[in-house]
Amino acid sequence: MIAEAVASSGSATVAELASLTGASEMTIRRDLDTLSAHGVLERVRGGARALLLRGEEPPFALRAHEGTEVKRRIGERVAALIADGETVVLDSGTTCLEVARLLKGRPVTVMPLSLQALQVLADAPAPTRLIVPGGQPRAAEGALIGPLTLASLAALRFDTAVLGCCGLSAADGLTAYDLEDAAVKKAALASSRRILAATDGSKIGHTAHAHVVPAGRLHTLVTDAGAPEDEITAIAKGGTVLEVVA
Amino acid sequence: MIAEAVASSGSATVAELASLTGASEMTIRRDLDTLSAHGVLERVRGGARALLLRGEEPPFALRAHEGTEVKRRIGERVAALIADGETVVLDSGTTCLEVARLLKGRPVTVMPLSLQALQVLADAPAPTRLIVPGGQPRAAEGALIGPLTLASLAALRFDTAVLGCCGLSAADGLTAYDLEDAAVKKAALASSRRILAATDGSKIGHTAHAHVVPAGRLHTLVTDAGAPEDEITAIAKGGTVLEVVA
DNA sequence: ACTTTCGAACACATAGATTGTTCGATATGG
DNA sequence: CCATATCGAACAATCTATGTGTTCGAAAGT
Numbered sequence: 001m002i003a004e005a006v007a008s009s010g011s012a013t014v015a016e017l018a019s020l021t022g023a024s025e026m027t028i029r030r031d032l033d034t035l036s037a038h039g040v041l042e043r044v045r046g047g048a049r050a051l052l053l054r055g056e057e058p059p060f061a062l063r064a065h066e067g068t069e070v071k072r073r074i075g076e077r078v079a080a081l082i083a084d085g086e087t088v089v090l091d092s093g094t095t096c097l098e099v100a101r102l103l104k105g106r107p108v109t110v111m112p113l114s115l116q117a118l119q120v121l122a123d124a125p126a127p128t129r130l131i132v133p134g135g136q137p138r139a140a141e142g143a144l145i146g147p148l149t150l151a152s153l154a155a156l157r158f159d160t161a162v163l164g165c166c167g168l169s170a171a172d173g174l175t176a177y178d179l180e181d182a183a184v185k186k187a188a189l190a191s192s193r194r195i196l197a198a199t200d201g202s203k204i205g206h207t208a209h210a211h212v213v214p215a216g217r218l219h220t221l222v223t224d225a226g227a228p229e230d231e232i233t234a235i236a237k238g239g240t241v242l243e244v245v246a
Numbered sequence: 247m248i249a250e251a252v253a254s255s256g257s258a259t260v261a262e263l264a265s266l267t268g269a270s271e272m273t274i275r276r277d278l279d280t281l282s283a284h285g286v287l288e289r290v291r292g293g294a295r296a297l298l299l300r301g302e303e304p305p306f307a308l309r310a311h312e313g314t315e316v317k318r319r320i321g322e323r324v325a326a327l328i329a330d331g332e333t334v335v336l337d338s339g340t341t342c343l344e345v346a347r348l349l350k351g352r353p354v355t356v357m358p359l360s361l362q363a364l365q366v367l368a369d370a371p372a373p374t375r376l377i378v379p380g381g382q383p384r385a386a387e388g389a390l391i392g393p394l395t396l397a398s399l400a401a402l403r404f405d406t407a408v409l410g411c412c413g414l415s416a417a418d419g420l421t422a423y424d425l426e427d428a429a430v431k432k433a434a435l436a437s438s439r440r441i442l443a444a445t446d447g448s449k450i451g452h453t454a455h456a457h458v459v460p461a462g463r464l465h466t467l468v469t470d471a472g473a474p475e476d477e478i479t480a481i482a483k484g485g486t487v488l489e490v491v492a
Numbered sequence: 493a494c495t496t497t498c499g500a501a502c503a504c505a506t507a508g509a510t511t512g513t514t515c516g517a518t519a520t521g522g
Numbered sequence: 523c524c525a526t527a528t529c530g531a532a533c534a535a536t537c538t539a540t541g542t543g544t545t546c547g548a549a550a551g552t
Contacts, residue, residue, distance in 0.1 A: 014497080024543050029498070045550075046497065115368045115378070122361045122388065132361070132390060134380035134398040142368065144378060148401065152380040152394055260528080270512050275529070291519075292528065 002031055006041045006048050013047035039140050070200050070224045073245040075099045077222050078162055078198045081243070082108060086159040089188045090117055092143035092181070093164030095198050104128060111156070113149065113184060115142030131156070138178065145180040153187040161192035165199050167206035168221075170234035173214035175207050182210035194219050197240075201226030204235075215240060248277055252287045252294050259293035285386050316446050316470045319491040321345045323468050324408055324444045327489070328354060332405040335434045336363055338389035338427070339410030341444050350374060357402070359395070359430060361388030377402070384424065391426040399433040407438035411445050412454035414467075416480035419460035421453050428456035440465050443486075447472030450481075461486060 001021055006012050012020075017028045036043040042051040075098030082088055084107045090096050092114035100117040103110055107127035112118050115137045121130050134148030163185055167175040174197060176182040189195050189212075197218045204227040216238035223232070224245050236242045247267055252258050258266075263274045282289040288297040321344030328334055330353045336342050338360035346363040349356055353373035358364050361383045367376050380394030409431055413421040420443060422428040435441050435458075443464045450473040462484035469478070470491050482488045 025497090026499085026544080027542055030541085115364075118361075118378075119365055119368060122365060122383070130383055131394070132364075132378065132381050132383065134394065135378050137368070137376055137378065148377070148380065148398055151397060151401065155394065155397065271528090272513080272530085273511055276511085 003040050007050050011049040071095050071098045074198050074222050075102050077243055077245050079103055089158045089161045091163045096162055096164045099162055113144050143181055145184055149184050150187045153191050158192040160194045160196055161188045163197045165203055166208035168203055169205050169207055169231055170215050172207040174212045176210045176212055177208045179210045182212045185212045196220045198222045200224055205231040249286050253296050257295040317341050317344045320444050320468050321348050323489055323491050325349055335404045335407045337409045342408055342410045345408055359390050389427055391430050395430050396433045399437050404438040406440045406442055407434045409443050413452035414449055415451050415453055416461050418453040420458045422456045422458055423454045425456045428458045431458045442466045444468045446470055451477040
C-alpha cells in the first residue's frame with residue numbers, strides 16, 4: 001500500500017500514510033526505512049518520495065510483490081513445458097524466479113542467471129542439478145552480467161532458454177532495460193536450442209531500451225490474458241507458439 | 247547433542263536419545279529425520295547410525311555447528327588482515343564462511359567459492375562488490391568445482407586468497423579431501439598475490455587425500471591455540487607468518 | 493526558541509515453529 | 523502368521539520471533 005501510494009502521487013507524508021493504512025506513525029516510519037533500504041522509494045524528512053525517474057526500470061523489490069498470482073501461473077506453464085532431463089538456462093527477473101521455485105526438485109539441470117534464482121535453487125534436493133554461472137550481480141535484482149557470465153554461457157549448450165523481458169512487441173522484438181542484461185540474454189539464447197519467453201501481459205506491446213532478439217526467433221511465448229490481443233496475434237503470425245494462461 | 251551422541255558411540259536408539267536429552271521420543275524422531283536429511287547421520291529403525299566412513303570428510307552440517315566460537319575468532323583475525331579496497335577470493339568451508347560474514351559491508355571485492363558464502367554475501371550492502379564464480383556445487387557444502395570455476399579463477403587476479411583446508415602439516419603442506427576441490431584451491435592461489443590459510447587447530451598436523459600446496463608457499467597462517475606446538479613452529483620455520491588467536 | 497520529526501526502549505499482541513500426546517498403520521523377529 | 527516394537531499423521535499446548543503501538547528524550551528544521 002505504501003509503495004503504491006508513494007509511487008502514484010510522487011510523495012507522501014508519514015501522517016498521510018498512517019491515516020491511509022490505519023497503522024501508527026512509528027510503524028509507517030519503520031516500513032519506510034525498509035522500503036528505502038530495498039530501493040523502492042526515497043526517505044525524506046516527514047515522509048517519502050518516489051524515485052522513479054523517467055524511462056527507468058521499476059525497483060525489483062516493488063515488482064517482486066505485484067501480480068504474484070499471474071506470475072505463478074505463468075511459471076507453472078513454463079515448468080510444464082520443460083521435460084525431465086533437460087538442461088535449462090534461466091533468465092533473471094521475477095517471472096523466471098517463479099519458474100526456479102517450480103523446477104526445484106525436478107530432474108533437470110538448471111543454470112540461473114540471477115542471484116535470487118540461485119538462492120532459491122541453492123538447496124535443491126537430489127535430482128536437480130545446479131550450474132552456477134560466473135558474473136557480477138547487478139543491483140537489487142541480482143541479475144548476473146559481465147564477461148564471466150558471457151564466458152560461462154559460451155562454454156555450455158542448453159536444451160531450453162527461459163527468457164524474461166522488459167518489453168516484447170512484434171515490431172521491436174524482445175527488449176531489455178539494461179545493455180549488459182541484453183548481452184547476457186543474447187548469449188543465453190545463442191547457446192540454446194529452444195527459446196521460451198515468459199512474461200506477464202503488461203510487458204507485451206512495450207519496448208524497452210536494448211534490443212535482444214526479434215520476436216520471430218522465439219519458439220514459444222507464455223503470457224496471460226492481460227496481453228493486448230493484436231500484438232499477440234501479430235507475434236503468433238511470426239511462427240511463435242502462444243501459451244496463454246487463465 | 248544427538249549428533250555428538252551418535253557420532254561418538256557409532257549408533258543410538260530413539261529411547262536412549264530421549265532419556266539423554268530429556269525430550270520425547272517423537273521429538274527425537276523428528277530431529278533424526280532432519281539430521282539424516284542434512285546428511286549428518288543415517289536413520290535406521292529404532293534409532294540412528296553414524297555414517298562416517300574411514301577417511302571421509304565429516305558432513306558439512308555437522309562441522310557447521312562445532313567450534314563456532316573459535317572459527318569466529320579466526321574469521322575476525324583474517325578479516326583484520328584484509329585491507330579496504332582489496333580483491334579477495336574466498337575458499338569453501340565453515341571457517342571461510344565466517345570470514346564472508348565479517349567482510350559483508352566492508353569496501354572489498356569478494357569472490358566466494360561456495361554457495362553458502364555466496365548466500366551470505368548475496369545481499370551485501372553498497373561498498374562490498376561481489377563476483378560470482380561459475381561452477382557446480384559439490385554436495386551439501388556447496389563448494390564450487392569444475393571447469394567453469396577454474397576458468398573464472400584463471401580469468402581474474404586477486405590480492406589475497408583465503409584458503410580453508412582439511413589438513414595442514416609442515417611435511418605434506420595444505421591438503422583437501424576432494425580432488426576437484428584441491429584443483430580449485432590450486433587455481434585460486436595461482437591467481438593471488440598473497441595466500442592466507444585459515445583453519446582451526448584440529449586440522450594442523452593432519453593430512454587429507456589431495457595435495458594442494460606446500461606449507462612454505464603460505465604467506466600467513468591463522469589458527470587457534472589448539473594447534474600442536476611442534477607442527478606450528480615447523481611451519482613457521484618455512485617462512486609462514488603465524489597468527490594464533492586466543 | 494519553538495515545533496515537528498525522529499529513533500530508541502519497552503510492553504503487548506500475533507503468527508509461526510517446536511514440542512508432546514494419542515492412536516492407527518507399518519515393519520520386524522520368532 | 524502373530525506379537526511386539528516402531529513409526530508417522532493429527533491435534534493441542536507451548537514457546538519464540540516478529541511486528542506493532544506507546545512513550546519520551548534527542549535531533550532537525552523553521
